[in-house]
Amino acid sequence: MQSLRETIMDARSRKVAVGHFNVSDSNQFNSIVAAASELGVPVIIGATEGEQKFFGTHEVAALVHAAREKKGLPVFLNSDHTRTIEGMKAAVDAGFDAVLFDGAKETIEKNIELVKEAVAYAKASGREVLVEGELGYIGSSSQVHADIPEGAGLDMTTPELAVRFIQATGIDLLAPSVGNIHGLLKGRAKPALDLPRIEAIGSAIGISMVLHGASGETDADVRGAIERGVGIVHVNTEIRVAYKEGIAKGLAENPDEVAPYKYLLPACAAVKEVVLKKLRVFNGL
Numbered sequence: 001m002q003s004l005r006e007t008i009m010d011a012r013s014r015k016v017a018v019g020h021f022n023v024s025d026s027n028q029f030n031s032i033v034a035a036a037s038e039l040g041v042p043v044i045i046g047a048t049e050g051e052q053k054f055f056g057t058h059e060v061a062a063l064v065h066a067a068r069e070k071k072g073l074p075v076f077l078n079s080d081h082t083r084t085i086e087g088m089k090a091a092v093d094a095g096f097d098a099v100l101f102d103g104a105k106e107t108i109e110k111n112i113e114l115v116k117e118a119v120a121y122a123k124a125s126g127r128e129v130l131v132e133g134e135l136g137y138i139g140s141s142s143q144v145h146a147d148i149p150e151g152a153g154l155d156m157t158t159p160e161l162a163v164r165f166i167q168a169t170g171i172d173l174l175a176p177s178v179g180n181i182h183g184l185l186k187g188r189a190k191p192a193l194d195l196p197r198i199e200a201i202g203s204a205i206g207i208s209m210v211l212h213g214a215s216g217e218t219d220a221d222v223r224g225a226i227e228r229g230v231g232i233v234h235v236n237t238e239i240r241v242a243y244k245e246g247i248a249k250g251l252a253e254n255p256d257e258v259a260p261y262k263y264l265l266p267a268c269a270a271v272k273e274v275v276l277k278k279l280r281v282f283n284g285l
Contacts, residue, residue: 001068004076004097004130005172007042008208008231017226017282020044020210021275022080022142022236024051028243029063031268033075035275041283042074043275044098044232049087052079061094078132080234088118098130100175100210104137108165111135115169135165136177138213142236156197159204166205173210173232176201178225180213182237193221195228202229210234219281226282233282238274246270 002010011018019036023029023045036043047060064077078098079091088099101118103111115133122129136157157176166174178201179194193211202209208231214222215237222233246267250257257263279285 001072001074002042003128004044005128007074007076008173011042012208012229012231015227016284017211017231017233018042018044018076019275019279019282020046020078020080020232020234021239021278022046022048022051022234023060023239024054026055026063027264027268028239028271029060031271032239032275033067033073035272035279036075037073039276039279039283039285041279041285042076043279044076044078046078046080046234046236048080049082049084052087052091057090057094061096064097065095080236081134082118085114085117089121092122092125092129095127096129098132098173100132100134100173102134104134104177108135108161112165112168115165115171119170130172131170132173132175132210133165133169133171134175134212135162138177138180139182142182142215142240156194157201159200162201162205166207171207173208174201174205175210175212178211180211180217182213189218190216193217193225195221195224198225198230199228205229208232214278222281223284233278235274235278238278239271242270242274243267 008018021032045064061077064075067073067075076097079096080100081102082088082099083102088101091099101115103114119131122131136155178197179191181190209229210232211225211230212234214233214235250263250266254263
């Protein structure tokens with residue numbers, strides 16, 4: 001089976017992207033893996049520090065390793081938006097395939113310092129652990145927002161700064177600010193992605209870009225970003241919304257049901273449907 005690095009490189013060579021979907025529990029995990037397996041494509045499971053605190057860092061790692069090693073599925077695990085050195089080390093030690101150290105709200109100097117520490121720890125692990133750095137603040141919450149979060153998207157990444165950041169840190173993946181914003185906007189569309197900026201950054205750097213905040217972005221913009229050098233696309237908020245609405249539907253349809261494996265079925269089906277739709281876009285299917 002290909003490594004995560006090889007999987008991303010293969011995707012980029014075919015101008016497709018690997019889908020990255022966050023989970024808070026095993027129901028979401030199983031639904032995401034089922035969708036990827038149905039389409040025969042690789043997938044990355046993401047878990048933030050908050051999601052890991054709820055789910056369990058070692059627990060989500062065990063599920064991913066079981067899917068990959070016992071079922072032979074190309075499923076990988078990323079510690080998403082890790083903002084503490086302790087959280088980064090815990091994820092690496094638990095066997096995660098990748099870590100995003102998110103220092104986007106720090107000064108560029110502090111961001112570089114923290115990400116360099118993450119890179120050094122990952123390299124010392126004895127395994128190939130990819131490290132992603134984030135450059136430019138795009139918000140910090142996968143929620144449905146009334147308006148664009150304060151400060152999000154104001155400091156967009158330039159090719160020059162991206163090159164400096166990569167050279168200073170030695171990261172494997174770059175998450176730039178290119179018009180993308182975390183979450184969804186209530187009652188209106190999100191701003192368009194800056195495709196010329198993505199193309200300029202992609203031409204200047206030698207590593208893959210990661211598109212965060214893809215929930216609510218148009219299929220055309222996402223495909224355009226992939227064609228210009230994005231190798232991984234993140235979706236979280238749409239998963240959360242589908243799961244919540246599915247739970248409400250299951251309880252409304254079966255108000256007297258107390259068995260979770262019965263009333264949670266609509267939620268699992270809703271998550272799987274979102275993932276199928278996204279993976280078809282990301283993989284040009």
